[in-house]
Amino acid sequence: MRVQVVEHPLIAHKLTQLRRKEAPSNVFRQLTGELVTLLSYEASRDIATEPVEIQTPVATTTGTELSDPKPLVVPILRAGLGMLEGMTAMVPTAEVGFLGMARNEETLDIITYAERLPDDLTGRHVFVLDPMLATGGTLVESIRFLKKANAAKITCICLVAAPEGIDRLREGVGDLDVDLYVAAIDEGLNEKSYIVPGLGDAGDRLYGLAE
Ligand SMILES: O=P(O)(O)OC[C@H]1O[C@H](OP(=O)(O)OP(=O)(O)O)[C@H](O)[C@@H]1O
Numbered sequence: 001m002r003v004q005v006v007e008h009p010l011i012a013h014k015l016t017q018l019r020r021k022e023a024p025s026n027v028f029r030q031l032t033g034e035l036v037t038l039l040s041y042e043a044s045r046d047i048a049t050e051p052v053e054i055q056t057p058v059a060t061t062t063g064t065e066l067s068d069p070k071p072l073v074v075p076i077l078r079a080g081l082g083m084l085e086g087m088t089a090m091v092p093t094a095e096v097g098f099l100g101m102a103r104n105e106e107t108l109d110i111i112t113y114a115e116r117l118p119d120d121l122t123g124r125h126v127f128v129l130d131p132m133l134a135t136g137g138t139l140v141e142s143i144r145f146l147k148k149a150n151a152a153k154i155t156c157i158c159l160v161a162a163p164e165g166i167d168r169l170r171e172g173v174g175d176l177d178v179d180l181y182v183a184a185i186d187e188g189l190n191e192k193s194y195i196v197p198g199l200g201d202a203g204d205r206l207y208g209l210a211e
């Protein structure tokens, strides 16, 4: 598994605004969208393309277009949904699959409450979106679904990751072709397995309290 922290002054600035506890939901949603746009630019560097002959108003030329099979973008509900629009705006040919997962905050077990993915992902590049990689339980579980469907390549895009979660993900993916792009790797997890300094519960900050 390759891990890349995308370093850029705009990413650093926007992430700092996102971390501020006083940022209201509308600002949090806006910044999440902007951050995923910036991260996806880097995370899609090896997306498959093909040459295509086109006609400009002046001449015939060979250009480049995204090739088939179409990339699949999978936001992990709820919080990953906040990253979907920014990603599909950047990768216009992408199809979208959904995984709904929630971490039991006591046991840290992952409950999968929704799964809407193509049965067969052979040959396809899948982009998984989730702002938080904490213990890694959620991402490892989502990759289990994608592996079962035979995904060729998986690129995870997260905003903030804990070192513990990265280690667990690395173990969990084994020899699968997986890349992880993040805006920051934080200090670690607290006693409730929240990322420190992190940004709190991303789902709640985007959409309000779950309960
Ligand atoms: O790495 P982990 O320890 O598994 O934790 C990370 C998960 O926790 C959050 O989701 P949550 O379970 O809070 O669901 P939500 O998006 O509905 O708030 C986050 O969006 C990740 O999916």
Ligand SMILES: O=c1cc[nH]c(=O)[nH]1
Binding pocket: 079, 132, 134, 193, 194, 195, 196, 198, 199, 200, 201, 202, 203
């Ligand atoms: O810090 C954390 C950990 C898990 N889920 C979140 O939303 N935030």
Ligand SMILES: [Mg+2]
Binding pocket: 079, 201, 202, 203, 204
């Ligand atoms: Mg949550």
